[in-house]
Amino acid sequence: MTNGVRIACVRSTRTVLIVDDYPSVLAWASRAFARDGWHVLAATSSGDALTAWRGAKMAGTRVQLLVTDLELPDLDGPSLARALRDEDPTLCVIGITGHAERGAGWHGTLLHRTAFFRKPMTAAELLAAANALANAAPADQSEMCPMDPIGLVAS
DSSP states (O other), rough: BBTTTTOOOOSSSOEEEEOOOHHHHHHHHHHHHTTOEEEEEEEESSHHHHHHHHHHHTTTTOOHHHHHHHHSSSSOOHHHHHHHHHTTTTTTEEEEEEEEEEEEEHGOOOOOOEEESSSSSHHHHHHHHHHHHHHHHHHOOGGSSOOOOTTSSOO
């Protein structure tokens, strides 16, 4: 503890990219995911999200989950999700919106590994869906155990 501030370093194995143009929603979701042990990347637009995505890739960090508002000032959430899935087909996506009519059927265009929430939602609901999607997603090849039996059998 330094000057009354407790510092804790947690090495997370899961990374989420959260995109919402409302700062209060972005801050709320970022705090919820961070408390749940996720490494959080946050952006207020699709352009900023793409920059954060590319920066993570350059740093060797794989983003497992995109949480995006469906209505963004530049590229909309579903279009952003499709663009990122073109680069990583295993990406899980949660779409959120405050507009009920916008949410109807959007995730049908993204098919698998998606969930949808209307604002407001609870942190527990959002995290339960995020963890279920991430746990069900196929493993990245770099995270897989090699199937080479050499050295595994005692002589």
